[in-house]
Amino acid sequence: IGEIRLHIRDDGIIKVSRSLKKIANDVRKKEEELKKKNNCSPSILELSKKTGYSKEEIVQALEANKAPTSIYETVYE
Amino acid sequence: MRNQAHLKLLSKSSNVGLARVAVATFASELDFTLNELEEIKVAVSEAVTNCIIHGYPMKEGTIDIEMEITGDKLTVIVTDYGVGIEDVEAVLRPSFTTKDEHMGLGLAFIDSFMDDFKLESELNKGTRVIMVKVPERYKQVKK
Amino acid sequence: MRNQAHLKLLSKSSNVGLARVAVATFASELDFTLNELEEIKVAVSEAVTNCIIHGYPMKEGTIDIEMEITGDKLTVIVTDYGVGIEDVEAVLRPSFTTKDEHMGLGLAFIDSFMDDFKLESELNKGTRVIMVKVPERYKQVKK
Numbered sequence: 258i259g260e261i262r263l264h265i266r267d268d269g270i271i272k273v274s275r276s277l278k279k280i281a282n283d284v285r286k287k288e289e290e291l292k293k294k295n296n297c298s299p300s301i302l303e304l305s306k307k308t309g310y311s312k313e314e315i316v317q318a319l320e321a322n323k324a325p326t327s328i329y330e331t332v333y334e
Numbered sequence: 335m336r337n338q339a340h341l342k343l344l345s346k347s348s349n350v351g352l353a354r355v356a357v358a359t360f361a362s363e364l365d366f367t368l369n370e371l372e373e374i375k376v377a378v379s380e381a382v383t384n385c386i387i388h389g390y391p392m393k394e395g396t397i398d399i400e401m402e403i404t405g406d407k408l409t410v411i412v413t414d415y416g417v418g419i420e421d422v423e424a425v426l427r428p429s430f431t432t433k434d435e436h437m438g439l440g441l442a443f444i445d446s447f448m449d450d451f452k453l454e455s456e457l458n459k460g461t462r463v464i465m466v467k468v469p470e471r472y473k474q475v476k477k
Numbered sequence: 478m479r480n481q482a483h484l485k486l487l488s489k490s491s492n493v494g495l496a497r498v499a500v501a502t503f504a505s506e507l508d509f510t511l512n513e514l515e516e517i518k519v520a521v522s523e524a525v526t527n528c529i530i531h532g533y534p535m536k537e538g539t540i541d542i543e544m545e546i547t548g549d550k551l552t553v554i555v556t557d558y559g560v561g562i563e564d565v566e567a568v569l570r571p572s573f574t575t576k577d578e579h580m581g582l583g584l585a586f587i588d589s590f591m592d593d594f595k596l597e598s599e600l601n602k603g604t605r606v607i608m609v610k611v612p613e614r615y616k617q618v619k620k
């Protein structure tokens with residue numbers, strides 16, 4: 258089962274694991290698009306609906322892209 | 335390596351995602367592959383979903399998720415204080431379910447995705463799932 | 478809306494990431510923008526990093542992160558049981574720090590990124606940071 262990487266879940270949704278980088282890119286692109294269209298930043302809930310990624314997938318993808326643990330790490334880099 | 339964390343949640347289906355990321359982020363301190371992390375997330379989803387659907391069918395309750403890293407080993411313990419299970423042997427059979435619309439594969443998934451898996455339950459006290467996983471990469475080095 | 482979660486961590490710097498994603502995922506039930514979520518993550522990082530560096534300078538300790546959603550409001554409370562702060566007024570001044578290599582801006586960041594922020598501390602008992610944030614969008618609708 259693990260080989261196929263297709264997981265049938267309790268709620269019947271079939272999920273495939275996706276690359277965090279792709280998720281982050283898709284989300285950023287959609288954010289730009291919606292910002293231009295509506296003249297305000299979309300919420301993570303809208304982004305989740307529009308991209309099909311779950312909120313936690315989005316949070317994790319954005320965290321993976323850049324993850325300073327404190328401002329100090331950014332400042333002293 | 336040694337680390338420990340504890341997450342306490344309300345049994346709302348909207349909290350399954352939080353359980354998934356918390357455990358995956360915690361686990362990522364060990365040398366798991368993305369595929370293994372995905373397996374851990376599925377196992378956690380199944381265990382937490384069971385607490386929500388089966389453990390607390392009527393009223394909202396609390397779910398405890400204890401995470402521990404000792405050496406190369408990840409242990410995750412998911413506990414509810416709900417209705418419990420009458421016959422633990424029976425529910426462990428693949429395709430066993432007490433809900434018609436369900437497939438009864440959750441526990442089988444946990445069993446296949448984790449290296450070690452135990453189910454403990456007491457009627458009207460609650461249910462506990464204990465799951466252990468070690469990065470495949472690590473097991474090979476040791477052989 | 479109403480939800481609640483509680484994360485208990487060891488004061489290791491490797492756990493800051495877990496605190497960040499857990500709070501951000503929990504918060505994402507409200508209508509926050511990505512930018513607001515980033516601000517929440519920075520505030521949480523600063524609060525948790527303070528517990529690790531200042532609260533428990535010598536030995537490892539426990540950090541409690543309580544999260545709550547009531548209506549449109551996110552509340553996050555970060556608590557340590559470490560050395561505490563002698564003069565709370567003093568540390569709240571921007572650029573105040575008790576560590577030379579530090580900039581003393583952590584609390585100022587929390588203050589500017591969150592809608593409400595309180596610091597409570599007792600010497601040798603510990604320190605608690607209470608932070609509140611409401612999605613900007615929601616505030617505008619209400620006006």
Ligand SMILES: Nc1ncnc2c1ncn2[C@@H]1O[C@H](COP(=O)(O)OP(=O)(O)O)[C@@H](O)[C@H]1O
Nearest residue numbers: 384388389425431432436437438439440441461
């Ligand atoms: N936390 C729990 N509390 C009570 N019963 C449970 C719990 N977890 C599992 N069970 C029982 O075990 C059965 C099998 O679980 P599972 O393999 O996940 O399949 P499914 O959830 O699709 O029924 C459930 O139908 C339920 O009767």
Ligand SMILES: Nc1ncnc2c1ncn2[C@@H]1O[C@H](COP(=O)(O)OP(=O)(O)O)[C@@H](O)[C@H]1O
Nearest residue numbers: 527531532568574575579580581582583584604
């Ligand atoms: N959890 C804590 N326990 C003890 N002291 C703290 C804690 N948080 C903050 N402080 C004190 O407040 C000061 C200012 O904190 P902060 O604004 O984050 O700046 P910095 O961490 O750069 O010193 C710290 O230098 C420390 O003396």
Ligand SMILES: [Mg+2]
Nearest residue numbers: 267384440441
């Ligand atoms: Mg199940």
Ligand SMILES: [Mg+2]
Nearest residue numbers: 523527583584
């Ligand atoms: Mg600081």
